[in-house]
Amino acid sequence: MPHKIAILGASGYTGAELVRIIATHPAMEIVGLSGDRKAGMEMAEVFPHLRHLTLPALEKIEDMDFSGVELAFCALPHATSQAVIRDLPRNLKVVDLSADFRLRDPAEYEKWYGKPHAAVELQKEAVYGLTEFYRDEIRAARLVAGTGCNAATGQYAIRPLIEASVIDLDDIILDLKAGVSGAGRSLKENLLHAELSGGTHPYSAGGTHRHLGEFDQEFSKLADRPVRIQFTPHLMPFNRGILATVYVKGDPQAVHKALADRYAAEVFLEVLPFGALPSTRSVAGSNFVHIGVSGDRIAGRAIVVAALDNLAKGSSGQAIQNANLMLGIEETAGLMLAPVFP
Structure with a gap:
């Protein structure tokens, strides 16, 4: 029997991506979908690309029946x-x-998100969801927190x-390019096609981006000592994908070996031959990560x-990978689909 699954917030991009991936999952069945502002609508109305699926209608969370739902x-x-998870x-x-x-x-949550946490006991219980580094803890967890x-x-x-x-831990620079779907589905003026297409811009520069809280913590x-990196993200006029370029002090061959050794047994992490560098187009729609290393003219x-x-791997694919572990699957x-190309 498949494991019965509910998706809360199914009318957003990550919710739709969860539905897309679970649709071909061999051991999960979606039995509940919530979408507060779109309650009563069918998913086919909200996301026409899912109209071939037989899915429950969207409903308010307070109206959902969780009896029989496992995850x-x-x-x-x-x-x-x-507030929702607490109840x-x-x-x-x-x-x-x-x-x-x-x-x-x-205190770190309040610092980065501007308000006190409303479910501190659950915060203590949660396991950080970077699967390849917290696999055993995730397998035993009731609550897993997906990463940024x-x-x-x-x-x-x-x-x-x-x-x-x-x-050198005191000299790490992360320059990151992110596709616009990372900003969510809510209407925002700066995400209008006329204001985004044809250009790119940095945002949350100078140490203000909230994901720095995760980098600092991890x-x-x-x-076992404070590590603070320089991090500037850039919003790019494409739909999906993240490309992170990291500048470090260290021997390039040793850096490549460290990555290749650590990920040698990981299905979703692919370290390219030395000198080859990845592209977002090579992982689109998939749960795979490609990593490349190059030397620099400066020794x-x-x-x-x-x-x-x-x-996918940055959100919904990662979430399903963690759910598989939690459910003993x-x-x-459900995650071995090849990337979409071109």
């Missing part, structure tokens, strides 16, 4: 998510795709280098480039 994906905005049945496994449970320290998509991309490029002690924990410096799909189930 819920919560694809709601931050601050909303914590869900305690026997329900939850994978949260918002930012609400990523940071372990309530930018945070995941940067960590895949940098974590093994900290673990292997092959770079890198400092790994190194003792290396360039690491990581590419993933922000809606093969970790790769």
Whole structure:
């Protein structure tokens, strides 16, 4: 019998991506979909690309019947998510795709998100959802906090280098390009086609981006000392994808070896031959991450480039990978679709 799944916030991009992937999952069945402002509508009305699927209609969360549901994906905005999850049945496994449970320290959450956490006890319970680094904890968890998509991309490029002690921890620069779907589906003036297409711009520069909270938390924990990176994201006029370019001090061959060794057994992490660099088009629509390493004309410096799909491996694909572990399903189930090209 398939595991019964509910998706809260199914009318957003990550909700639709969850539905798309679960549609061919061999061991999951969607039995509930919520969409507060679109309650009563069919998913085919909200997302015509899903009209071939037989799905429950969208409803309000308070009207959902969770009896028999084993796991819920919560694809709601931050601050909303914590209040909803706090009131869900305690026997329900939850994978949260918002930012609400990523940071372990309530003071850090308040610092980066501007308000006190409303479910501190649950915050203590949550496991950070970067699958390849928290696999055992995720397998035993009731509540898993999905990472930020930018945070995941940067960590895949940098974590093994900290673990292997092959770079200078005080000189890490992360320059990141992100597709517009990462900003969500809400109407925003700066995301109008006329204002976005044909150009690009940095945002949250100078250490103000919220995903820095995740980098600070995870890198400092790994190194057992404070690690602060420079990070500037850029909004790009394409729909999907993240490309992270990381500049580090370290021997390029040692950097490449550290990444190749760490990910040798990981199905979804592909380290390219030395000197080859990835593209977002090579991972689009998939749960795969491509990582490349190059030397620099300045001796003792290396360039690491990581590419993933922000809606898949950066969010919904990662969430399903974690849910597979939580439900005792093969970790790769439903996630082996090849990238879409061209």
